[in-house]
Amino acid sequence: MSDLSSVIQPLETARGLPNEHYVDQKTFEEERDSVLFANWSAVGFGKDVPEEGDAAPVNFLGMPLLLVRDHAGDVRVYQNTCRHRGMVLVQEKGNIRGTIRCPYHSWCYGLDGRLRSTPHVGGPGNNLHDGIKRDELGLIEIPSYVFMDVVFVNISGTAAPFEEVHAKLIKHWGEFDKPLYAKGDSEFTLKVNTNWKLAVENYCESYHLPWVHPGLNTVSRLEDHYHLEERLAFSGQGSTVFQKLEVDGKLLPDFDDLSEKWDTASEYIAVYPNCLMGVHKDHTFAIVLEPKGLDETHEHVALYYAKPEALEAGCDDLRKTNSEFWHEVFIEDIFVVEGMQKGRHGMFFDGGKFSPAMDGPTHLFHEWVATKINEGRAKIAAE
């Protein structure tokens, strides 16, 4: 069990998470339970199930989930497992016209999770049996919440409601709580050989920008950035010199009713544990970090626009240029997060010394992770 006492310290004296949190499989599994399953983790996007009846299976750290757009238009998440023999229900993305039918013995579930029929359960031609109580055998629903089109789940079911946990974030970015518009040409996935946390840690701070993103530095210098720090809630960075993309004199449409701040500001927040978001006056993005293993992470990136017009052919060049810009920026980060993963095998590395001036947002993430792990350990100890 790792020693986290040096992590939960003031920024000036703290060390980062010990090496085990990046290179040890048992610690990875501890984090899966205490950090990712016990909190609100991002597992997908609402845009993946845009129409009523759309269903998308997601395997999140081995947990089979099913994202469904129900009849009311809401996203719901179920354990993707039949209540009968444990067969996985849906293995490919598609549209459910009627009920979800288990491919094994054809137990049928509604989009609301209710068990609708149990064919031949009482013998051939008889769908009834006293021992089968349908109202006790619906799909297991996983608590979920959609924020800026990202689908968050709390697999353990023990976290406080998302609106409560992320109240400060929801308030901070309330101006962007509007419909978002996505298109298939504005999304991509990067497969990175790193522990998922290193992608968060790198995203939180602007310290690396002059060295890793020289192109970005020409439009937004290090001194134009500010920290976003809400202890035990979220962290990130902002810039005061956002410039709208212009292609052949054309601009993307802006969100309505934004305050003046957003004329020049952009912000980038890590929504703990595994979602990275950015907002600008004409687009947002979200990165869902899918931990595939101890040192393997898939970064699912989705860009969103402010108005439906942004998805029309007249904006094709703008979207393409914007998508390519962010793709290049995120690619530039890969050697860093993969390099830190390699460096974590250095047996004398002590978690690292933070810059008191520049690494505050990253330190907050470490502190949050350590706090959640300690909570998990306390819970196990009490059981």
Next chain:
Amino acid sequence: MSDFEKLDQEIRQAQADGDTDRLMEIYHALGLEELKRDEEAGAFLLVQALVYGLEAGRGEAEDIRKILKSLGREE
């Protein structure tokens, strides 16, 4: 090819195509016909029809459910 063989082939083809609408239609018609002679055999076929009808979101599924319910075989 006998009628039975034809029917078997049609069901196999519909299953291979994932054509749940067709599967419901085949089993529905067969079930109603068989029900006149043999409740258990007819109910079996109607259960098959119900499942595919539910999956396909077909309105007929409700009619089939009502028949099975009247036989004490469905809720």
